[in-house]
Amino acid sequence: MAGRRQLRITIWNEHVHELRDDSVKRIYPDGMHRPIADGIRRELGADVTIGVASLDEHEHGLTEEVLAQTDVLTWWGHAAHDKVDDAIVERVHRRVLDGMGIVVLHSGHHSKIFRRLMGTSCNLRWRSDPGGEREVVWTLNPAHPIAAGLPQPIVIPHQEMYGEFFDIPAPDELVFVSSYEGGEVFRSGCCFQRGAGRIFYFGPGDQEFPVYHQPEVQRVIANGVAWCAGAAPSNNESVRSGGNAPRGWYLHTTVT
Amino acid sequence: MAGRRQLRITIWNEHVHELRDDSVKRIYPDGMHRPIADGIRRELGADVTIGVASLDEHEHGLTEEVLAQTDVLTWWGHAAHDKVDDAIVERVHRRVLDGMGIVVLHSGHHSKIFRRLMGTSCNLRWRSDPGGEREVVWTLNPAHPIAAGLPQPIVIPHQEMYGEFFDIPAPDELVFVSSYEGGEVFRSGCCFQRGAGRIFYFGPGDQEFPVYHQPEVQRVIANGVAWCAGAAPSNNESVRSGGNAPRGWYLHTTVT
Amino acid sequence: MAGRRQLRITIWNEHVHELRDDSVKRIYPDGMHRPIADGIRRELGADVTIGVASLDEHEHGLTEEVLAQTDVLTWWGHAAHDKVDDAIVERVHRRVLDGMGIVVLHSGHHSKIFRRLMGTSCNLRWRSDPGGEREVVWTLNPAHPIAAGLPQPIVIPHQEMYGEFFDIPAPDELVFVSSYEGGEVFRSGCCFQRGAGRIFYFGPGDQEFPVYHQPEVQRVIANGVAWCAGAAPSNNESVRSGGNAPRGWYLHTTVT
Amino acid sequence: MAGRRQLRITIWNEHVHELRDDSVKRIYPDGMHRPIADGIRRELGADVTIGVASLDEHEHGLTEEVLAQTDVLTWWGHAAHDKVDDAIVERVHRRVLDGMGIVVLHSGHHSKIFRRLMGTSCNLRWRSDPGGEREVVWTLNPAHPIAAGLPQPIVIPHQEMYGEFFDIPAPDELVFVSSYEGGEVFRSGCCFQRGAGRIFYFGPGDQEFPVYHQPEVQRVIANGVAWCAGAAPSNNESVRSGGNAPRGWYLHTTVT
Numbered sequence A, B, C, D: 001m002a003g004r005r006q007l008r009i010t011i012w013n014e015h016v017h018e019l020r021d022d023s024v025k026r027i028y029p030d031g032m033h034r035p036i037a038d039g040i041r042r043e044l045g046a047d048v049t050i051g052v053a054s055l056d057e058h059e060h061g062l063t064e065e066v067l068a069q070t071d072v073l074t075w076w077g078h079a080a081h082d083k084v085d086d087a088i089v090e091r092v093h094r095r096v097l098d099g100m101g102i103v104v105l106h107s108g109h110h111s112k113i114f115r116r117l118m119g120t121s122c123n124l125r126w127r128s129d130p131g132g133e134r135e136v137v138w139t140l141n142p143a144h145p146i147a148a149g150l151p152q153p154i155v156i157p158h159q160e161m162y163g164e165f166f167d168i169p170a171p172d173e174l175v176f177v178s179s180y181e182g183g184e185v186f187r188s189g190c191c192f193q194r195g196a197g198r199i200f201y202f203g204p205g206d207q208e209f210p211v212y213h214q215p216e217v218q219r220v221i222a223n224g225v226a227w228c229a230g231a232a233p234s235n236n237e238s239v240r241s242g243g244n245a246p247r248g249w250y251l252h253t254t255v256t
Helices: A022-027 A033-047 A064-068 A086-097 A106-110 A112-118 A215-228 B022-027 B033-047 B064-068 B086-097 B106-110 B112-118 B215-228 C022-027 C033-047 C064-068 C086-097 C106-110 C112-118 C215-228 D022-027 D033-047 D064-068 D086-097 D106-110 D112-118 D215-228
Strands: A007-013 A048-054 A072-076 A101-105 A125-127 A133-139 A154-159 A161-163 A173-180 A185-194 A197-202 B007-013 B048-054 B072-076 B101-105 B125-127 B133-139 B154-159 B161-163 B173-180 B185-194 B197-202 C007-013 C048-054 C072-076 C101-105 C125-127 C133-139 C154-159 C161-163 C173-180 C185-194 C197-202 D007-013 D048-054 D072-076 D101-105 D125-127 D133-139 D154-159 D161-163 D173-180 D185-194 D197-202
Touching (some): A007 A215, A033 A048, A033 A072, A072 A215, A086 A197, A101 A106, A101 A112, A101 A215, A106 A197, A154 A215, A173 B173, B072 B106, B072 B215, B086 B112, B086 B197, B101 B106, B101 B112, B106 B112, B133 B185, B161 B173, C007 C033, C033 C072, C033 C215, C072 C106, C072 C215, C086 C197, C101 C106, C106 C112, C106 C197, C112 C185, C154 C215, C161 C173, C173 D173, C173 D185, C185 D173, C197 C215, D007 D033, D033 D215, D064 D086, D086 D197, D101 D106, D106 D197, D112 D185, D133 D185, D154 D215, D197 D215
Parallel strands (some): A072 A101, A101 A197, B007 B048, B007 B072, C101 C197, D007 D072, D072 D101
Antiparallel strands (some): A125 A161, A133 A154, A173 A185, B125 B161, B133 B173, B173 B185, B185 B197, C125 C161, C133 C154, C133 C173, D133 D154, D133 D173, D185 D197
16 A cells, blocks of 8 residues: 555745745745745654755756656746746656646645646635735545544635636545635645646645645645545556557566 | 427425415515526526426326426425435436536535436535624636626625535536625535436525525526527437447438 | 554355256355455455345345444445335445445346436447347546556456447446447446545446456456545545535635 | 628648658648548538648748638647747737637647647547547537537547546536547547637547548538637727726717
8 A cells, every 4th residue: 555655855946936925935035945844744744755955956956867766746827937948847747647746735736737738727815915815725625534623614824816717627526615715716835747647736725825734724735735645556558569569469467 | 499488397396495484484474486487587588488396296296297297396495305206306307417407506416316317426615603704606608608697796795604525526517606795605506417317506585584585696596597408409309219339320320 | 554454345146046046056155245345355465354245135135234344345236126116225325425336237237226326318229139249348547546457458258248329427437448348348347436425336247247257357346346445535524514604614624 | 690601720740651651651642731622611511611730831821821811720649749930829829819720630630730729738548559449529519519410429439538637727618528449438529719819629530540531520520610610709809908007998888
């Protein structure tokens, strides 16, 4: 069972706003990746190894070696989507199809990797009023592992508004839909399977509000990481090396 | 093309509240079925035949003959779900699987026929405050035929609140999600395929508010009827008479 | 994590063919439930408690107490679907919506409980030639936990043919599709979520062939049981006791 | 209703095999686009305008003007996927999200545009034995408009084998699954919604076999074109020009 083995997580954070914007620095003095990592560690416990990578590192910290050693990657980006190298995006994309999970957070909806995986524009409505507005996150799939141990609903006091139409493929599983004080709604918890990899998109988390310090939000992210790690290794190995299959090729297949 | 032929619609209305509650009588003096029928006629035009049936009629007005002549049935019920005869429910159920469309409205979520088709409890949260509250209906699938010609969003000034968790199977297509002033959300426009029949559930429409007089709401219902009528006749005819299939039975199948 | 706790499984077997048909008795002298139980125990190990229940027992062995102590139920029936008491079917149905998993096997497609959960006829094509025919079970979702550790494809030398059109709702996840020597295809591994419960339908397993002795088939069933057990306890508890929700009811919700 | 207006179709054919391979020239002396166009015209009748475009033309015949005047594009390519200009692929992609339908045929599964829309590798198993093998196309959704008027199943006497695992997102609607003499299965009729556009992938149609001359196959393609044209114009217009939405922006929205 997946739960028994060591889970290797890489938290990718663009890490731009925290260094340049005082308002963000006050909320996330150690970077947004810190409370994200703390929450995952608290929720998933001792069986977790967490690495952090960011834009400024060599190959954005996402070398072949790092990715090969990553079971689930989390992704936060906003101000510098276009600074992410296309070759690294292709590498991450390939690794997801090959079985690595990815949790895409908030403004990561417009990241190159998310748009590449979705095949759509990933555009949405948004509103960033001073002080934000209340977001209420509703569970539509109350027995989904990502909703485990969470209140129905989760109340986030101050958030940026993200609203429909959100231009994504219909999610394979829709876990959360949020409402906002302004009356908009948003598919804020979306599960996708692509190749052998699982993808979880989670809406909350603007840099101007302390959302990633909120325990419920941390629990959602931890649950999302665990869910992404729940994909099994693909049982379709042989097709990787080309797809040409002589008649009856499978008649001597055995359980390994 | 389905659009060319005469479309035969039966509007089923429980028709209890309009006869006994003064508050409802004022809003719907001719019964709720009247504005529903008017809206369908206005939107779908001359190619439509509309019949009305209600609880008090013989077999609730849903005889074998009526159903055989119905392409799409609409269903509104609330106070008397348990008064609907099980045998009639089975008859409607069979007819839906056989290709008749059904548009289930508002409190019809708890009707026997909807629960029979869904296989779940169809429970939900609700709140019926005096004066109701604003419901905002958002399109999540903006090119869906049921959203055609509608504003994004539709604003319904006064409505009963219906909220998640709504215990239905994940819809085959999710067209609308509503928010309410109280902050709840609800999957208010849901498409399902069952057997050869199409099902559209639409949330708005409490008896205490003039929702079915609102042109946008009428358009949604008309679009829903047209969508339900867009199912093709099943191409799997032969399986009806038992399913035993000798080896190679299909090798002489031809286009008809 | 679900994987840590004791998993309580009840194997329900109609147990009619094994007692009356010599051909079946030879293949399953201890009843079909025996190799099913053996396979689950071998695959899921020490953390599993397995009970067996059958048609002839008081309340078919499915008392409130037994169901309350069951995390996942497996269901095999064929000759006596109509002998299963409607009240017991309702009880199992309620328990599934409440979170119990159910694995429905082969001819269980026509059981009352499966048709109740699906809301459709669950009809299909079939052919039972002497000696059967080869079924090849293909994985369409190679990283799904139910496909874990299985060959692509699984070859079952002798089986009854089950073919499309299989009148079920579109599965929430389609894991396996089978082909047969006669050329038919069948959605043989289907996942559904209903309420808080998970449902897995698996096609292989006619009483006239030793399918449940095949290790790969046993592994599928064990994986299916584990997957069904992976649903989380519903986080939507409060809606059970009616759904009336005063404005702002959720504003003091906290993580438990 | 969509059915009333003139339907503008562009048939894109790589048109390489027909010019260079004698075996293909014999089957498709006027190019594969000819029987595809003939079938669409026969099935959809007078309300259709058909254009043809191919790789060798300026901008592959897919200028902004041509695409702006195209409701549904069909795509066949194989030998020269990598010769298709990335800028043209982006243009087609944008136009699909904007509402143009696209029917992708057979080896088009590996085209840049299909992989771009899917976000996955679109790899599959295949076998191209001399003489091919029989493909049997089964309808899993017998009331789907794309299955209208077709036999259950469709028998294609000689075809290349395409088999699972086919690395695509789970289709929004799965219409056909094929089996082959060699025992493989394949999701051969897949519907997707992306942005405001509809996508239909259809498996049959290798250049070495006269598949596109077969009337049933022509009908599937015509049905697929009609289905793609059935998307409504998006009702989410305003989001195109950025997504910033001031609080209450929608409160004066009216039906147009």
